[in-house]
Amino acid sequence: MFSFIQLQADTLTNAASGVVVENIAANNEISVLEFIFKGGFFLIPIAILLFYTFYLIIERYLYISKFSKIDARLLGDVRDSLNSGNLDMARSIAERSDSASGNVIREGILAVGRPIAEIESNMDRAADIEIAQMETHLGHLGLIAGIAPTLGFVGTISGVIKIFYSISVTENISIGNISGGLYEKMISSGAGLIVGIIAYSGYHLLNGRIDNFALKIQKQVLEFVNIIQKK
Known part of the structure; x- marks a missing residue:
């Protein structure tokens, strides 16, 4: 009889403990937004860099996609006009393409x-100008790729300094006090690394598209020079 009563008491105790643990876990749950905001002041500049990074990537991608298009029929139409001696028509065809390659051919x-060397030199300079316009502000992405992780690290270091200062004042060196402060301050490091990775990836992907355009435009310059030489 005593064993039965003891078993019932243990069961009730375990059930009550489970309810308490579940209630504590429920009370300790926080939203993702609240979790992010625990990162501190340095998350503000990191968030600004994140929005600017997305703006640059989208704006440059749209610009490069529009002006780096290579119309396969453009050189053929220009060749036909040049062979017929109609330079004005050839120029208008190049201008209508509304692309970087059209500007170079124009x-x-x-x-x-003029001499072939001068024609090729003019086209190369025009290609360099078009490429430089595509690369506008891309250096900002490279800068953000280095700045954002550094800001996150500085935010973490400043938080750690505050934790140890608080410990020196209150002499409270409990694990909960230290670990709670550390995880909050390391949020800024994680956020800075994420922004840096996005900026770094966008920088190299966009530069890859520009390099691809540079290769194609050089081929078009050679084709145009060949057309002129055959006249």
């Missing part, structure tokens, strides 16, 4: 009649 058309 420079070559405007130089028709």
Whole structure:
């Protein structure tokens, strides 16, 4: 009889303990937004860098996609106009393409009649200008890739300094006090690394598209020069 009563008491105790643990766990749950805000002041500049990074990536991607298009029929139409001696038509065809390659070919058309070396030089300079316009503000992404993780690290270090200062004042060196402060301050490091990875990836992906365009435009310059030489 005593054993039965003891068993019932243990069961009730375990059940009550389970309820308490569940209530504590429920009370300790926080939303993702609340968790992020625990990162401290340095999350503000990191968030600003994140939005600017997305803006740069989207804006540059749209610009590069629009102006780096290579129209396979453009050189053929220009060749037909040049062979017929109609330079004005060839120039208007290049201008209508509304692309970087069209602008480069237009420079070559405007130089028709000059030495081949001069025509090629003019087209190369025009290509360099178009590439430079595509690369506008891309350096900012490279800068953010280095700054954002550094800001996050500085935020963590400043938080750790505050924790140890608090310990020196209150002499409270409990694990809960230290670990609670550390996980909050390391949020800024994680956020900075994420922003840095996004900026670094966007920088190299966009530069890859520009390099691809540079290769294609050089091929078009050579084709245009060959067309002029065959006239």
